[in-house]
Amino acid sequence: MQRPIGIFDSGVGGTSIWREIKKMLPYEHTLYLADSANAPYGERSKEEIVQLSVKNTKFLLEHDCKIIVVACNTATTNAIDHLRASYKVPFIGIEPAIKPAALQTKTKKVGILATKGTLSSSLFHNTSKLFAEGITVLEQEGKGLVELIEAGEIDSPTMQELLKKYLDPMLQQDIDCLVLGCTHYPYLIPQLKKMLPSNITIIDSGEAVARQTKAVLEKGNLLQVAKNTPRHMLFTNKDIGVLKKLVNDPIAEIAYRDF
Structure with a gap:
């Protein structure tokens, strides 16, 4: 075809x-x-x-x-x-890869970085309910990240500041999986690997x-x-x-x- x-x-x-x-x-x-x-x-x-x-x-x-x-x-x-x-x-x-994260986590705590539109949707909540039973899912809206990626500012100081702001609370809660719930975010993986402990698995779809x-x-x-x-x-x-x-x-x- x-x-x-x-x-x-x-x-x-x-x-x-x-x-x-x-x-x-x-x-x-x-x-x-x-x-x-x-x-x-x-x-x-x-x-x-x-x-x-x-x-x-x-x-x-x-x-x-x-x-x-x-x-x-x-x-x-x-x-x-x-x-x-x-x-x-x-x-x-x-949709965000909640299922593989739920299967892989050992701490039973999974972080998800996504847009407001995804986190507030019924499909996301239904998926979380279906696959994340017994798992704590820590949701974080990645406000401003898409705009920076669209502007080509992936490695900018502003990007680093935002990522630190969004990641620190999840790290304090002992997540061991981070789900990237937006297709823009895989372009941040090099940055994320520098900022995250080696035991944290980054998952995208x-x-x-x-x-x-x-x-x-x-x-x-x-x-x-x-x-x-x-x-x-x-x-x-x-x-x-x-x-x-x-x-x-x-x-x-x-x-x-x-x-």
Whole structure:
């Protein structure tokens, strides 16, 4: 199937998911949307998040995408039910990796760093209730982190100050797993590894999402089997500089597009 895999996020962070999909499915074409002009989704109302997710989905369907990966925790937890009810194309969602954290923790205390939109969603609370019985889940809103990543300030002093402010209370509570509940946050892993004790496991959803995408494509006979050279197109409706820097891929086509 020559049709591309469609991926959208509130900004550049979902490229962490795009990278895992590209690695696991090396012959698939991809089309990625970074809705950076409207980032962060985590500060918006549910109605706004649904409206933006519909807009992104329509763009991807106009470009004949065969599957859509909602590479945004906030959009998944607030809008994916609406998307699945409205469109026939398969959707892959993302939610914080509470289950693997609950299985791995020895202290029975897990930290989660996520946006306000994810932490306040019913899907997140249902997932926590289902998988985290007997586990203390310490929630921390990562206010301001997405904006700094979107501005390319991953290594800035302001970023370090915010991370210390958010991590210290969880460390004092003896967490041994930190769940990254936003697709922007894997870009902070080098910073986090410097700041966290070595016994703390950092968990994100990227590889699991890629595996699920592959499984759904196989089940629907949509997998690209020919060993062709893939085309990767990434669009942003804001400055392309940050997207280019994060993607750092010579074969990727990156452009500004008003969508």
